[in-house]
Amino acid sequence: MSMEDMLNKLKENGIKVTPQRQEVLRVFLENEKHYSAEEILKKVKNTFSNISLDTIYRTLSLFKGLGLINEVDFADGCRRFEINNVDGHHHHLVCLKCGRAEEVRFCPEDCLLKVQKQNPDFKVSGHTFKIFGYCPNCQ
Structure with a gap:
């Protein structure tokens, strides 16, 4: 899924496209790996120093509800998230x-x-x- 596809999905669902939300999406797109909320916060803080962990969790919940990302559990007590690629599950x-x-x-x-x-x-x-x-x- 491209950034444009993801932003369109937000707009189609009446979700405001904020710079912070775009930055969270960019984190997922720049390196398609599994991120904890804390790892995402650290990366987003480079651009938006005042962003909070609560905002990251709310954003992740929103993106998960829209099917943009998936939550993955590796049985280590840490919630991780990955981009929901349209090329099939894995x-x-x-x-x-x-x-x-x-x-x-x-x-x-x-x-x-x-x-x-x-x-x-x-x-x-x-x-x-x-x-x-x-x-x-x-x-």
Whole structure:
């Protein structure tokens, strides 16, 4: 998703496009990685020194509600966010030592099919898949 696409989505939903919101989007677009709210705050403070962590959390909640970003949980107690790319969902490899996460660009569809076959009355609305281990630097 481009900056223009994201700004249009805000406008279409009657959301004011503020410079601070644009800066948060820029952070996600400049390096498509997984950011905590604190990491985003640190980056945005370079441009807007008076911005608060509360403002960052409200902005992240707004963007998440509009489908611009996703919240990801790497089971380390830290909420992280990533841009919601339109090229399809993905899963993650997560290092248990340094916390680094890499995207896995395939989906365990055979597992999903088995779940649906064993539970035909259960309607699956989404899923996540994480593999935990140690990256080359931490092994």
